[in-house]
Amino acid sequence: MIAQRRVFFPVLLTIVCTLLGCGGDTAPSDDQRAEGGTVVIALAAEPATLLPPLVGSDHEQAIVEVVYDRLADIGPALGTVGDAGFTPRLASAWQWAADSMSIAFTLQPSARWHDGAIVTSADVRRSFALYTDPRAESRNAQLLANIDSVSTPDPQTATFWFKRRSPQQFYDAVHHLFVMPAHLLVNVDLAQLATVPLARSPVGTGRFAFVGWTSGQRIELRSDTSNYRGRAMLDRVYFVPTPDFGAATVKLFTGEADFFTPLNRESLEQALRTPSVRVWSYPALRYLHLAFNLRDPANRARPHPVLGDVAVRRALSMATNRERVVRTVFDSIGSVAIGPAPRALLPDESLLRPIPYDVDGARALLDSAGWVLSPTDSVRSRGGVRLRIEVLVPSVSLNRDRMAVLLQDQLRMVGAEVVLQRLEPNALVKRTSKGEFDSWMGGWNTSPGLVGLRQVWSTRAIGGEGDNTGGYSSSTFDANVDTALTAFDPIVARRAVNRAMQTIIDDAPAIWLVEEVSPSGMSSRIDPGVLPSTGWWHGLPDWRIPPSRRNDRDRAGLGTAN
Amino acid sequence: MSPRLVIPLASLVALAAVAVAAPWLSPFPPNEIPAEGIIASLAPTLSHPFGTDSAGRDVLSRVLNGARVSLGVALLSVLLASTVGTLYGAASGWIGGIIDAACMRVLDVLMSIPRLLVLLCVAALWGALPLTGIVLLLGLTGWYDVARLVRADVQGLRSREFVLAARATGVREARILWQHVLPHVLPTLAVTATLGVAQTIAFEAGLSYLGLGVQPPQASWGSILSDGTALGIGRWWVTVFPGLAIVGAVLVCNALGDALREALAPRQVAA
Amino acid sequence: MAQPRQTLLSRVVGRLLQAVLVVWAATTAAFVLLRAAPGDPYTTSLDGFSVPDSTRALWRAQRGLDQPLPTQYVLWLRNAARGNLGYSTMYKRPVFDVLREVLPRTLLLMGLALGTSILCGMAIGAWQGTRADTTGDQWVSTFSMIAYSLPEFWLALLMLQLFVQSLGWFPATGIVDATYDLMSPGRQLLDRLEHLALPWFTLSLVGTAWFARFQRSSMIDAWRQPHVRTARAKGLAGRGVRRHAWRTSLVPVITLFGLLFPALLGGAVFVERVFSWPGMGYTTILAVGARDYELVTAAVIVGSTMTALGSLIADGLQQLADPRTRAS
Secondary structure (H helix, E strand, O other), rough: OOOOOOOOOOOOHHHHHHOOOOOOOOOOOOOOOOOEEEEEEEEEEHHHHHOHHHHHHHHHHHHHHHHHHOOEEEEOOOOOOOOOEEEOOOOEEEEEEEOOEEEEEEEEEEEEEOOOOOOOHHHHHHHHHHHHHHHOOOOOHHOOEEEEEEEEEEEEEEEEEOOOOOOOOHHHHHOOOOOOOHOOOOOOOOOHHHHHHHOOOOOOOOOOEEEEEEOOOOOEEEOOOOOOOOOOOOOOEEEEEOHHHHHHHHHHHHOOEEOOOOOHHHHHHHHOOOOOEEEEEEEEEEEEEEEEEEEEEEEEEEEOOOOOOOHHEEEEEOOHHHHHHHHHHHHHEEOOOOOOOOOOOOHHHHHHHOOOOOHHHHHHHHOOOEEEEEOOOEEEEEEEEEEEEEEEEOOHHHHHHHHHHHHHHHHOOOOOOEEEEEEOHHHHHHHHOOOOOOOOEEEEEOOOOOHHHHHHHOOOHHOOOOOOOOOOOHHHHHHHHHHHHHHOOHHHHHHHHHHHHHHHHOOOOOOEEEEEEEEEEEOOOOOOOOOOOHHHHHHHHOOOOOOOOHHHHHHOOOOOOO | OOOOHHHHHHHHHHHHHHHHHHHOOOOOOOOOOOOOOOOOOOOOOOOOOOOOOOOOOEEHHHHHEEEHHHHHHHHHHHHHHHHHHHHHHHHHHHHHHHHHHHHHHHHHHHOOOOOHHHHHHHHHHHOOOOOHHHHHHHHOOHHHHHHHHHHHHHHHHHOOHHHHHHOOOOHHHHHHHHHHHHHHHHHHHHHHHHHHHHHHHHHHHHHHHHOOOOOOOOOOOHHHHHHHHHHOOOHHHHHHHHHHHHHHHHOOOHHHHHHHHHOOOOOOOOO | OOOHHHHHHHHHHHHHHHHHHHHHHHHHHHHHHOOOOOOOOOOOOOOOOOOOOHHHHHHHHOOOOOHHHHHHHHHHHHHHHHHOOOOEOOOOOOHHHHHHHHHHHHHHHHHHHHHHHHHHHEEEEEEHOOOOOOOHHHHHHHHHHHHOOOOOOHHHHHHHHHHHHOOOOOOOOOOOOOOOOHHOHHHHHHHHHHHHHHHHHHHHHHHHHHHHHHHHHHHHHHHHHHHHHHHHOOOOOOHHHHHHHHHHHHHHHHHHHHHHHHHHHHHHHHHHHHOOOHHHHHHHHHHOOOOOOHHHHHHHHHHHHHHHHHHHHHHHHHHHHHHHHHHO
C-alpha cells in the first residue's frame, strides 16, 4: 500500500525536464568509500534555537549535541558517581584536586572550532558564564548550581571550582554544559541572548558542522572532515521539521525521510511490515503516572478530603490493573513503571515491591478506612464526602486519554467515581501549578543522576519554587534522597535509593503507570550501531551506510563541491 | 414542487431523523474506548461496516452520533446568527440615516476580520470549549451576511405602500416593522439560513479537525477525522466515511438553499 | 469634470480609512482576547523540570507581560507603528522576521489558487451561462456543487492519502525537498512544482467551483438583459455577443473576488495544515497552541489587512468595470 518511489508525471513533464536540463547530477555510480551517505531526519517540531543554554526540547538537543561537544561524555551505564565511565571529549584528561573541591580539565590540543579558530579555556569559562547568568534564561542554570566558577590558569586548562563536594560533581560539570566559542560571543546582551547569530548558525567542535538553516524547511549539517576525533561517517544530515505526526510517518514510509521517532503502535505495526524501514527501540528516560493532589485545592494547608488518606491512595493503586492498561494502550512499546524513576536509572529495581493488583484487597482497604457503599449509591462515601476524583488529561495525548478512560473504568469497580477533564496543556499546567486539581495524567522526563527525585517529590519542592504540585511530603523520603545524592560510598547510596523508592511506592502519591520505550523508524540502509538511552542522536556521527546500500540521495551532490 | 426542492428537503429530513435516532441505530457505543476484545484499526467488515479507528471505536457509530453533534451545532448556531443578524439588519435598515450608515460601517469592519482567525484566537483562549461555547462562537461570528441582506430587504420595503398606509393609520413604528415588514424578509432568511447551515457544518468540521472545536469524548465529524489522521494516514476508512458524511450534509443543504432561492426569488420580468 | 473625480477621490479615501479602521479593530480585539487567555509562554512545558518562579517572573518582566493591560496595549501600538510587531516566544525571533519568511509562501499559494480559480471558474461559468439548462450545463453544475461542498481540509487529506501515500506521486510535506540545494536548477524547479501541486489543486478546486457558480448565474442574467437580447435578435456574431454579455456579468463576479479573499485565507490555513506547508496559516496554528501572543496578534492583523485590501481592490476593479457606478 505504500509506494516506495516517486513516479513523475507522464510525457509532458519529462519533456519539460529534459529541456530544462535536469539530468545534471553527475554522480559516480559506484562509490566505494567507507564514509558517505546523506540522511534526512524528520523532527517533531522546528527548533526555536540552537544555542545550547537555551535548548529546551529533544529536537533542539539532537542537533546541538552533534554540533557541540561536552568536556566528557557519560558512559553507557549512566553512572553519575565520580568520573567512572566517562569518556574524554573536548577534555583529553582531567585532574582532581587533592581536596576534590576543583577539577582541572586539559583541553584537546588539536580541537578546532568549525570556523578554524583554536579551542581555548576561555571558551569554557565564557560558556559557563552564559549558562549560569539568570538574564540568559537558561533552563540548565540550576543544574550547574554546585559549580562556583571556572578559572583558566592557561589556554589549555580549565579548572572548575565547586561549592561542595558531592558524588555527582563531575557529572554536573561535564554533562550539562556544551562548550561554545567565546570569540563569537563577544559583547552579547545577555537579556537578548536568543538573538545572537550563534543561536541560528551554531559553530561547535563536533563531528558534524552546521551548514545552513532554512526556516520552516530544513537544517543542514555536514561532516567535519578535519575534526579532532575524526569525521562523521555520513557526508550530510538534513533535519526536516514535520510537526504533523501523520505526515512524518508518511515521509518515513515513502523514503522521503530516513528517520523518525517516536512511532506509535499503529505506525509501529506498519513499520514492521515495511522492508525499507527498520525499527529501533531505545528506552527513553521517561515515565507516566496518574499523580494525586495530597492537599486540599481549596486550602493547601489541609489534606485533600479524599486523597489525603494514604489508605485511599493505596486502595486506588491496588484497584488498577496496570499491566492491562499498559498492554492495551502501549502494547510492546511500554512497560509498567515501578516508581518515579525509570528502571535504567535504578540500581536494584528488582528489590522494590510495587503495590499489588488486588481488587478485593482494595475494597477491603476502603471499607476499613471508612469509605463505604450505601444501598442507593454505587460510589463510596465517608462522612458525607463522596469518593470522587477529577482527572485532568492533556488533550494533546491520545495515549494518556486512553489510559485515563481505562483507569476510570477500573476504579469504578471499587466504588470510586472518576471524572475526566480534558485540558489544553497550558491550561492544565496552570491548574496543576496552582494546586487546583485532584489528579492529573502526566509524566516526567528524567536525567541520569536521579536529581529528578528531589526536584519533583521532595518537601523542598512544594510551593511556588518547585514541581511538587501534589504536595507529597515525607521526611523519610527526603532524607534518603539526600543521602543517595550526596553519599560517596556507592553501597550507601544504593541502599538509600532503594529505601527512598520503596517509601514513595508505599506512600502512593501517584499511580505509577508506564515507562515508554520509544520505537523509532529508520531506513534499513542505515546502520546506526546502538541507540543509547541518553538520546537516539547520541551516536549520529557513527551512523554508517555501507556502499552497497547507498541510494541516489546518498550519492547526490558528490559531483558538486563539498 | 419541483424535484430540485423535494429531493434535498427529503434528504435533509432523513439526515435529521438519522441524527436524532443515532443512539438507537449505533451498533456500538460511539465514544467509549473499548476495554478489550475489539481490534483497533480494523478495515470495514460486516460487523463494522465503516471499520474501527485507532482506539478501537466503531466508525459507523461515531459517524451516526457525530451527525447529532455536527448538525446540532450547525442548526443552533445558524439560529443564533439569524436572530442576531435579523435584529441588527432590520433595526439598521428601518431607522436609516446616520445610524444606518454607522451600523453598516461597523458591519464592514467586522466582516473584514477573517472568521477563522477570530475563531482560532478565541478557541485557543478558552482551550477546550464546551458545546455551548462553540455554538455561541459560531453564531456570533456568522450573522454578518444575514444582517446585510435583511437590511437591504427592509430598506426596500420601508417605502412600500402598505407601510405608508399602516403609518398613516397610526400604527406604531415598531409594530409595523415586526408585524408587517419582517414576514416579508422570511424567504431571504430561509435561503440564507440553509446556506449558512451548510457553511457552518463545514466550518465546524474544520475547527474540530484542528482540535479547536468539539472536544473528546464527544465527537463531531471533524474530530473523528482528526482522531483518524493524527496517528498516521494509512487508514482510509477513518478519513473517507466521516468526510462523506460531511460532504453529504453540506451538499444537501447547499442544494436545498439553491432550490429555495430559485423558488422564492421574484420572477425576472421580460423586457 | 471636477465633480466625478472628487467623488472618486473621496470614495478612495473613505475606503482607505475603513481599511485602517479594520486593522485597528482586529488588532485590538485579538490583543485583548489573547492577554486574557489562561497560561502564558513561561508556564512550564508539560513534562520538563521547571525553573523557579523568581526566574520566570524575571522573564515576564523582560517581556513586559507583568504590566497592566492598557500599558501593554499602548506599548504594543507604539511598537507596531514603528514596524516592530513584537517578539515571537515560539521562534525566539522578532515576529516581523518570522512573518517575512512565512507570508510570501502563503501569498504564493493563495495567489496561484486565486488566479486559477478566477480563470478556470470564469471560463467554466461563462460557458455554462451561454448554455443554461442544457444537459452539459446540468452535469457541470452538479459537479460544481459537489466540489463546492467539499471541505478543503478533507479534500486535502484525500489528496494526501491517495497521491502521496498510496501512489507516491507527490512528496508529503514542505516546499522543497531536503536535498534541494544539491539539485540542478531544472530539477529544483520541478521539485518546487511537485510540492506545490497538491496544495494548489486543493485550494483551487473549491474556488473554481465558487467562481463558476457565480459567473454562471450572472452570465445568465446578463444573457437575458435587454441589450444583449437585442443584439442576439439582430443576429450579431455569437462571439461578440458573448463577450459583451460577459463584460456585463463581470460586476457581480468582481464583488465575489472581494468575498473570496477571506474565504481563501481560511481555506489556505487548512490546506497548509494538512500539507504542512510552512506558510502563515500553519504558523498561526502552531503559535496559537504555543500561546505565542505576539505572533498570533500579528497574524490576525495581517489577515485583516489582506482582507481589507482585497475588498479595496475589488471595489477599485468594480469602478473600472462598470462606468455606471463611477459617478454615484
